[in-house]
Amino acid sequence: MKITDAKIIITCPGRNFVTLKINTDQGIFGLGDATLNGMEKPVASFLESYCIPVLLGKDPRNTEDIWHYFYRGVYWKRGSVAMTALSAIDMALWDIKGKALNTPLYNLIGGKSREKVMVYAHANGRNLDDAIIQAGSEKEKGFRAIRIQSGIPGISDAYGVPKEEGFYEPAHKGLPKEEYWNTAKYLDYIPRLFEKAREAFGNEVHLLHDVHHRCTPIEAARLAKELEPFHLFWLEDPVSGELQEGLRLIRKHSSTPLAIGEVFNSVYDYTTLITEQLIDYVRMPLSHGGGISHVKKVADFAAIYHIQTGFHGATDLSPVNLAASIHINLALNNFGIQEYMPHQDIVNEVFKVNYRFENGFLTIDDTPGIGVDIDEEKAARYPYIMASLPVNRKEDGTMFYW
Ligand code: EZ4
Numbered sequence: 001m002k003i004t005d006a007k008i009i010i011t012c013p014g015r016n017f018v019t020l021k022i023n024t025d026q027g028i029f030g031l032g033d034a035t036l037n038g039m040e041k042p043v044a045s046f047l048e049s050y051c052i053p054v055l056l057g058k059d060p061r062n063t064e065d066i067w068h069y070f071y072r073g074v075y076w077k078r079g080s081v082a083m084t085a086l087s088a089i090d091m092a093l094w095d096i097k098g099k100a101l102n103t104p105l106y107n108l109i110g111g112k113s114r115e116k117v118m119v120y121a122h123a124n125g126r127n128l129d130d131a132i133i134q135a136g137s138e139k140e141k142g143f144r145a146i147r148i149q150s151g152i153p154g155i156s157d158a159y160g161v162p163k164e165e166g167f168y169e170p171a172h173k174g175l176p177k178e179e180y181w182n183t184a185k186y187l188d189y190i191p192r193l194f195e196k197a198r199e200a201f202g203n204e205v206h207l208l209h210d211v212h213h214r215c216t217p218i219e220a221a222r223l224a225k226e227l228e229p230f231h232l233f234w235l236e237d238p239v240s241g242e243l244q245e246g247l248r249l250i251r252k253h254s255s256t257p258l259a260i261g262e263v264f265n266s267v268y269d270y271t272t273l274i275t276e277q278l279i280d281y282v283r284m285p286l287s288h289g290g291g292i293s294h295v296k297k298v299a300d301f302a303a304i305y306h307i308q309t310g311f312h313g314a315t316d317l318s319p320v321n322l323a324a325s326i327h328i329n330l331a332l333n334n335f336g337i338q339e340y341m342p343h344q345d346i347v348n349e350v351f352k353v354n355y356r357f358e359n360g361f362l363t364i365d366d367t368p369g370i371g372v373d374i375d376e377e378k379a380a381r382y383p384y385i386m387a388s389l390p391v392n393r394k395e396d397g398t399m400f401y402w
């Protein structure tokens with residue numbers, strides 16, 4: 001079997017998605033998600049100008065060797081752009097493998113450890129009361145787990161919290177918007193939000209919260225400690241994960257479970273976090289973390305240290321990534337939870353999906369491979385529109401993590 005050609009499909013049904021389509025001499029094709037929010041074109045360009053020419057003629061069944069070719073073999077390794085490209089290649093090759101063997105992806109990576117995948121919803125409120133209302137409406141839809149974010153009085157933009165009703169979309173059209181942040185106000189507000197949430201919902205639902213890397217380790221330790229009485233399922237990205245040792249400080253002070261890794265792209269971002277058991281959930285998604293070949297290894301490595309998975313799954317990861325995530329979630333023994341925000345209806349006109357949400361869980365059918373298809377004619381109706389994630393400054397103007 002040989003790779004004969006490959007192409008990039010960029011489409012913007014409400015938001016940009018980049019899809020890699022790899023064709024073979026046996027008429028089988030595979031799809032991979034190459035979307036990196038706000039940096040779609042650099043990934044597409046790297047695939048087109050370097051990866052695709054290198055792939056031509058290779059046997060698509062050799063997923064392990066091809067993965068290492070683009071990771072070990074290249075001199076300029078890693079980075080979000082290159083790893084998103086490699087993720088898309090790996091995903092497409094596993095899709096081909098499943099189709100060639102006439103079996104769904106989960107059968108190639110261990111079979112089913114469960115029939116359905118627990119997911120968590122997003123509730124984003126303009127303020128505390130609104131956040132409780134939004135969380136209540138997610139609960140009504142059947143979700144068993146809800147991430148709650150809220151606007152903070154005195155902070156003009158809280159990341160990802162829309163000012164008006166509508167779809168969640170942290171990226172804005174055009175160049176990056178500058179947002180301003182005040183950690184003291186945030187730290188005062190959030191424990192009250194979760195106190196209210198437990199009053200409203202009792203212990204019936206799992207509650208989650210995302211800090212988006214905006215605390216120092218000691219600030220995060222205070223937050224994790226003050227949230228302890230409300231028994232969060234997890235606190236996400238409490239600090240930037242760049243300094244893995246920083247998590248030791250949070251761990252020393254609190255039993256609130258921690259989740260990290262949506263911006264990671266290699267197992268080497270995780271070695272200290274996993275071996276010292278400094279976190280409880282790995283979040284590095286298939287589409288940014290090296291695809292199925294690599295994320296499966298990270299998940300297995302985490303399992304040895306009693307760490308579970310909770311993969312990133314916001315709407316800027318395409319249906320191809322979500323479907324592939326469901327396959328791996330079905331297979332892994334140490335699956336924890338999957339992030340899930342439904343895509344807009346027009347996204348599901350372009351992508352034909354094979355998964356379904358019901359009562360707080362996602363299921364997938366047994367179509368061979370990943371099981372998602374793309375309608376290229378419909379994709380062409382929605383041309384690329386530049387959009388960027390915001391940058392974050394402290395109130396005095398200092399550039400800050402987001
Ligand atoms: O900020 O997907 O946990 N989920 C998140 C997401 C990410 C976006 C970035 O593109 O933090 O909302």
Ligand code: CO
Pocket residue numbers: 210212236237262
């Ligand atoms: Co996050």
